[in-house]
Amino acid sequence: MYEKIADGIVNLKKDEVLEIVKSLADRNDDPIKILEECRKGMTLVGDLFQKGDYYLAELMLSGEIFKQAMFILEPHLAKDRDEESVGTVLLATLKGDIHDLGKNILGHLLKAQGFEIHDMGIDVPPELVVEKVKEIKPDFVGFSALITPVFEKMKAAEEMLKNEGLRDGFKLMIGGGVTTPATRDYVGADFQTIDAMAGVAYCMQIAKGE
Ligand code: B12
Secondary structure (H helix, E strand, C coil), X not given: CCHHHHHHHHCCCHHHHHHHHHHHHHCCCCHHHHHHHXXXXXXXXXXXXXXXXXXXXXXXXXXXXXXXXXXXXXXXXXXXXXXXXXXXEEEEEECCCCCCHHHHHHHHHHHHCCEEEEECCCCECHHHHHHHHHHHCCCEEXXXXXXXXXXXXXXXXXXXXXXXXXXXXXXXXXXXXXXXXXXXHHHCCCEEECCHHHHHHHHHHHHCCC
């Protein structure tokens, strides 16, 4: 059944994909494994878009399928926790970028591990991030980027935070399909990944003081 998820997303078979996701979730399969198959489908859609075989309409439709799959999986990702927060995380997709599926996944996964999440959403000006950091004093700031021109905004945000003397108060993580270790170095971030689970592991490790 798993192989049909990515294939169904690429071929925009919404009902079929959602039905499979639901039946796998109902039998308590690992939601992360299911999401990973959805992500693979999105990558294939992106490749077709890049080749000119798919247009914006297909990107939008596949994004919608992914969102609905995420909606089905949400209750399986989130655990009810009453314990004290293990750390505060500020998330944002910066100005010029409206992709948010990956950021939302990271937010859900961190929340499930007991982190307090402040998600500023998409298209966020770096100046607003600075204000928010002053206000909530997060332990982690996470920027998600799916289009390369936004690397400049991440770098600008890092510099503004440094100039305001705030940069030592948190770890800066970046992620999203187009980021690489070179982007991390360019931006001046502490950590980079294209895998939300690796982001969660990083936060857990730092929160435990390891
Ligand atoms: C879906 C999609 C869209 C949807 C977005 C819907 C939404 N609500 O997000 C829509 C249709 C809106 C869209 C629009 C556009 N898109 Co688009 N889109 C995609 C697509 C197909 C999938 C992206 C996605 O959601 N993947 C699934 C998620 C789950 O993966 P992910 O984001 O990588 O996240 C994972 C990890 O990276 C990690 N993660 C993510 N963020 C973070 C952050 C932190 C801190 C951490 C720790 C981890 C982490 O967690 C996730 C799970 O592991 C990609 C193709 C691709 N290869 O990625 C193109 C792609 C990103 N889009 C692209 C483009 C060009 C555009 C447009 C400019 C098209 C246009 N001509 O208008 C516009 C952009 C408008 C804008 N200003 O932002 C290009 C970008 C090229 C580039 N290098 O800059 C891509 C790569 C397609 C391509 N191959 O050309 N798009």
